[in-house]
Amino acid sequence: MAGIYVHIPFCAKRCIYCGFFSTVRQEEAARYVSTLCRELQLRKGYLSDAPVKTLYFGGGTPSRLTPEQISRIISSIDSTLGLSNLEELTVECNPDDITPDYVCALRALGVNRISMGVQTFNDDLLSFLRRRHTATQSLDAVRICRDSGITNISIDLMYGLPGQTLDMFRSDLETALSACVQHISSYCLSYEEGTPLQALRDQEKLIPATDDFCAQMFTLMCTTLRNAGFDHYEISNFCKPGYHSRHNSSYWTGIPYMGLGAGAHSYNGTSRQWSPDDLDAYMAGIEQGKPLFEIEHLSPDDLYNEKIMLSLRTTQGLNLSALPPQDRLTVLQSAESLINKGSLLLENNHLRIPESRMFISDSIISSIFKD
Numbered sequence: 164m165a166g167i168y169v170h171i172p173f174c175a176k177r178c179i180y181c182g183f184f185s186t187v188r189q190e191e192a193a194r195y196v197s198t199l200c201r202e203l204q205l206r207k208g209y210l211s212d213a214p215v216k217t218l219y220f221g222g223g224t225p226s227r228l229t230p231e232q233i234s235r236i237i238s239s240i241d242s243t244l245g246l247s248n249l250e251e252l253t254v255e256c257n258p259d260d261i262t263p264d265y266v267c268a269l270r271a272l273g274v275n276r277i278s279m280g281v282q283t284f285n286d287d288l289l290s291f292l293r294r295r296h297t298a299t300q301s302l303d304a305v306r307i308c309r310d311s312g313i314t315n316i317s318i319d320l321m322y323g324l325p326g327q328t329l330d331m332f333r334s335d336l337e338t339a340l341s342a343c344v345q346h347i348s349s350y351c352l353s354y355e356e357g358t359p360l361q362a363l364r365d366q367e368k369l370i371p372a373t374d375d376f377c378a379q380m381f382t383l384m385c386t387t388l389r390n391a392g393f394d395h396y397e398i399s400n401f402c403k404p405g406y407h408s409r410h411n412s413s414y415w416t417g418i419p420y421m422g423l424g425a426g427a428h429s430y431n432g433t434s435r436q437w438s439p440d441d442l443d444a445y446m447a448g449i450e451q452g453k454p455l456f457e458i459e460h461l462s463p464d465d466l467y468n469e470k471i472m473l474s475l476r477t478t479q480g481l482n483l484s485a486l487p488p489q490d491r492l493t494v495l496q497s498a499e500s501l502i503n504k505g506s507l508l509l510e511n512n513h514l515r516i517p518e519s520r521m522f523i524s525d526s527i528i529s530s531i532f533k534d
């Protein structure tokens with residue numbers, strides 16, 4: 164089984180914090196779609212005939228494409244790799260792109276999951292982040308998706324925003340719950356290199372939230388969402404039972420995936436590769452029949468570290484019985500002191516990070532890596 168990720172890099176404008184590869188050159192969309200379809204032909208053997216179970220349009224802002232453009236990409240994948248085994252087809256959308264006609268058109272293409280970048284329901288914070296939408300537009304967009312028959316709706320929220328109080332975040336969580344979505348992804352704001360947000364911080368024009376305060380917000384989020392019946396299945400991801408993201412879960416469980424588009428990553432079990440974060444270089448390479456990629460071949464130690472990193476992000480944790488005996492021994496030896504301190508739990512042959520330590524998971528995970 165395998166997944167396909169399609170990167171759509173176009174955005175109507177850039178958000179203040181954005182460190183993703185995206186561009187406002189939307190006039191290139193038609194050429195980009197043709198390039199994606201050509202890339203698929205050039206790389207159709209990448210997944211070695213594994214059945215495609217999930218297809219995910221991420222960005223950027225995929226909802227900047229017309230339904231006809233999305234249809235062309237889906238048809239191309241279907242005729243090249245086959246989509247008869249597809250279980251989940253997600254399109255990331257910006258709330259202000261959502262209209263009844265747009266969602267109905269997506270649904271007709273087989274889209275069964277919509278993921279929306281809401282970020283917050285506070286209009287002042289949305290304006291600070293330079294998001295295009297308002298809180299009202301987000302709530303309308305969720306309603307339109309539901310009324311149009313989309314039964315699997317995910318929203319993204321952010322916390323740790325400058326000026327955001329615990330009460331403001333609590334209000335965001337309560338509004339999200341009242342909107343009756345099935346899935347919530349929530350990320351702490353990070354100050355990415357080269358972004359206007361980072362410049363504001365460096366010029367001391369804003370006061371960043373402290374790590375301790377962000378940890379309090381994380382705890383509030385875990386408690387509020389658990390009390391509302393959500394499963395906390397990955398550090399930043401919560402869902403109603405049965406509504407976990409199948410596509411993103413495949414990243415955490417080591418299932419191969421092919422990324423199509425500029426800056427998209429692919430993984431086949433032994434190596435990772437990615438195309439340039441550069442629209443012109445990507446399109447020129449594909450059009451000349453010579454896709455540009457960087458490739459990282461994964462050593463046994465790389466694969467070991469990745470397994471640990473990805474598994475421990477999930478609340479299910481690392482299944483020790485699925486590891487070779489020597490790796491199991493190595494993990495247990497390096498985890499011993501963390502288990503004794505309560506930073507790791509060993510239960511039913513699984514090693515996992517308790518929710519109370521998930522906010523500092525990066526340091527816990529890296530301390531049991533092989534050098």
Ligand code: SF4
Binds near residue numbers: 174176178185223224
């Ligand atoms: S919509 Fe998303 S990808 Fe586009 S600029 Fe904003 S954060 Fe970045």
